[in-house]
Structures are given as C-alpha cells and as structure tokens.
Amino acid sequence: MKRPTIADIARRAGVSKVAVSYALNDRPGVSAAKRAVIKAIAEEIGWRPNSAARALSRARAHSVGLTLCRPARILGVEPFFMELISGIETELSGRSYALMLQVSSTPEEELEVYRRWSGEGRVDGVILVDLRFADPRVTVLAQLGLPAVVIGHPSESGPLAAVWSDDAAAVRETVEYLAALGHRRIARVAGLPELVHTVLRDRAFTAACAELGLGTPAVMHTDYTGAEGARATRRLVSAPTRPTAIVYDNDIMAVAGMSAALELRLDVPGDLSIVAWDDSPLSQVVRPALSALTRDIPAYGARAARTLLSLIAGEQAADAEDPAARLVPRGSTAPPPPTADTRGRPP
Numbered sequence: 376m377k378r379p380t381i382a383d384i385a386r387r388a389g390v391s392k393v394a395v396s397y398a399l400n401d402r403p404g405v406s407a408a409k410r411a412v413i414k415a416i417a418e419e420i421g422w423r424p425n426s427a428a429r430a431l432s433r434a435r436a437h438s439v440g441l442t443l444c445r446p447a448r449i450l451g452v453e454p455f456f457m458e459l460i461s462g463i464e465t466e467l468s469g470r471s472y473a474l475m476l477q478v479s480s481t482p483e484e485e486l487e488v489y490r491r492w493s494g495e496g497r498v499d500g501v502i503l504v505d506l507r508f509a510d511p512r513v514t515v516l517a518q519l520g521l522p523a524v525v526i527g528h529p530s531e532s533g534p535l536a537a538v539w540s541d542d543a544a545a546v547r548e549t550v551e552y553l554a555a556l557g558h559r560r561i562a563r564v565a566g567l568p569e570l571v572h573t574v575l576r577d578r579a580f581t582a583a584c585a586e587l588g589l590g591t592p593a594v595m596h597t598d599y600t601g602a603e604g605a606r607a608t609r610r611l612v613s614a615p616t617r618p619t620a621i622v623y624d625n626d627i628m629a630v631a632g633m634s635a636a637l638e639l640r641l642d643v644p645g646d647l648s649i650v651a652w653d654d655s656p657l658s659q660v661v662r663p664a665l666s667a668l669t670r671d672i673p674a675y676g677a678r679a680a681r682t683l684l685s686l687i688a689g690e691q692a693a694d695a696e697d698p699a700a701r702l703v704p705r706g707s708t709a710p711p712p713p714t715a716d717t718r719g720r721p722p
Contacts, residue, residue, distance in 0.1 A: 379422040387416045393494035399424075403518045404490055438473040439463075439683060440498035444485045444505060445478065453599065454655035455625060455672060459526075462676025463502065470684055472499075482507075486515055493519040499687045500524070502679050506531055506571045522686035524679050529694045531571050536692040538679040542572055543579035545668050545700040546622075549650055550583035552702055553620045557710045558648065562593040562618035564607045564628055573624070580622070593618060597628065604628025605635040612639060612647065619711035620648040626658045629665055633707065644709035654703060663706030670700040 385392045397404040398413035479485040492498045506527030513533040516523040529537035563580050566573045584592045597603035623629035629651030641647050654669030685692045
C-alpha cells in the first residue's frame with residue numbers, strides 16, 4: 376500500500392501542506408482546533424514521519440530569501456533594488472549561498488511566502504525591506520523563528536536585527552544646501568507614505584524647512600515610478616506659488632520630473648533645481664547631470680547579507696548603521712531665478 380503523505384492529510388483536512396507541516400510539528404501558524412483535526416486525520420490514515428525527509432529538513436538550504444511587495448516591472452527600472460541585490464549576491468556567493476527572490480502583489484501574500492519558505496525549509500533566513508510601522512512581518516518572522524534582518528530603521532524592527540542609515544541627516548544636508556543657494560520654497564516628491572523611511576524623511580524635511588524659516592513645504596507621495604514623479608512635478612510647478620527646488624525620493628522620478636519641467640518650458644536649473652536620492656549612473660548621464668544623495672548601495676546589501684549569515688550560524692548580531700547618504704551637487708541645482716521673490720514666488 377502507498378505510504379500516507381502530508382498531501383493526503385492536506386486533502387482530507389482541506390488545508391495547505393504548509394498548514395499540515397505546522398500542525399504536525401507543533402509550530403505556530405494554525406489554530407488549536409485545526410491542529411487537532413489535522414493530527415486526528417494523520418492518526419486515522421496511519422501517517423508516520425519520514426525519517427529521511429526529516430533529516431533532510433534539518434539540513435541547511437544554503438539559500439536566503441528576499442521578497443519584494445512591489446510590481447515586478449519596478450525591478451527593471453529601479454536602480455536601487457538592482458544595486459542592493461548585487462551587494463547581497465556578492466556576499467552570498469562567496470559563502471556558497473543562493474538568493475531566492477520572490478515578488479508579491481500584496482502584504483498578505485508576502486506573509487504567506489515567509490510561512491511557506493519556513494514550513495518547507497526553502498531558506499535559512501530572510502532579508503526584509505520596505506519596513507512599515509507596526510509591521511506584521513516582523514511579528515510573523517519572530518514567531519516562525521526564521522533568522523531575519525531588516526533593512527530599515529531599528530525603531531520599528533522589533534526583535535529583528537536592523538541594517539540602516541540616518542536618512543534624517545541626509546535630508547537636513549540637502550535642505551541646508553538649497554537654502555544656502557537662496558531657495559525659499561522647496562518641495563519634496565516622496566515615495567509610499569506607509570513606509571517607515573518615507574515618514575522619517577518627511578519629518579526631517581519639514582523640520583529642516585521650519586528651522587531655516589522656509590515655512591511649510593509641499594510634500595507629494597507617489598509609488599516611485601517615473602510616471603508618478605512626472606505627474607507630481609506638473610502639479611507642483613503649475614501651482615500659483617511654485618517651488619524653485621524639488622527633492623525626489625529616487626532618481627527615476629527625478630529624471631521624469633526634469634522632463635516634465637522642460638515640457639512646461641522651465642529651465643533646469645535656471646527656473647527649477649532638482650535633487651535625487653540614490654545616485655545611480657542614470658543621474659550622471661542625463662543633462663544636466665543630477666545633483667544627488669549618494670551612498671554605496673551594494674555595500675548596504677552586502678552588510679545585510681553578512682549580518683544574516685551570522686544569525687544563521689547561531690551568532691549574535693547587533694543593529695548596524697551604515698554611513699548616511701551624502702549630497703553630490705551637479706548641474707541640476709543652482710540659485711533660484713532672480714525673478715522669484717524671497718518666498719520663492721514667480722513675479
């Protein structure tokens with residue numbers, strides 16, 4: 376007779392194989408009632424653990440997981456993630472580890488990916504990006520006992536190790552630089568408003584503008600795409616009181632914003648100064664070249680990978696702060712036009 380399997384139990388119980396694995400191994404992830412039902416079915420059909428499979432499950436997978444809850448098309452145009460992944464891969468390949476990359480369409484789907492990876496022993500640990508406030512992923516990964524490193528601010532990483540940099544310092548440097556050029560009306564085109572780093576940058580930007588007497592700045596949130604960056608730029612520069620400088624949360628939006636400004640017959644930087652986060656080669660090949668906040672993104676990814684591998688090896692890993700991004704002025708920034716008054720208004 377065929378040996379009963381977890382798949383047989385899953386069909387009888389009307390649940391996934393992962394849920395069966397959790398129940399039979401007394402791991403969190405299923406209710407007490409469902410756990411009892413699954414164990415009763417296992418007993419009824421005579422299921423017994425496969426010793427060879429169990430020995431295999433205890434072996435390391437020699438792979439690390441990274442899940443991105445972003446549209447898959449973003450990966451082809453977002454230099455940040457490509458550079459981050461290159462740094463992760465460089466560190467992992469030197470240790471004979473592989474990177475398992477998964478794109479999820481919703482936060483709930485991302486949580487299921489972590490549960491499946493853990494239940495099936497697909498990865499030895501994960502790297503978590505796009506940290507949110509009260510992020511349920513932090514709780515779930517801690518419950519699963521799966522080694523994890525957060526690329527994000529430690530204030531919201533809970534018990535998980537964090538690799539982070541001080542975005543607030545970089546924001547202050549940028550606002551001070553633009554104010555020193557004479558700009559008095561500076562806007563910000565930001566990313567997703569639910570992300571921790573977006574909110575921290577928003578707060579630092581507003582605070583720096585207030586400290587320098589620039590008033591309440593305009594902040595517009597987007598999905599990081601060029602289309603949304605261009606749309607936000609058109610709205611800002613078409614306002615009765617338009618900014619003389621805009622800071623963008625990535626270089627894709629900055630390039631798109633510059634194109635939108637030129638379409639509206641605004642000169643960059645004569646009429647509008649532009650600063651981008653994340654200084655990819657794209658920032659330097661456009662004309663004028665973009666003033667940008669630069670940092671070693673591959674090194675950022677490599678540090679996250681090293682921290683995770685230490686956790687997988689059973690070592691302690693503390694939060695690690697990377698150097699803050701620094702401003703590199705280029706051709707896209709200049710003093711505001713002489714026709715603008717001290718409040719940044721056109722004549």
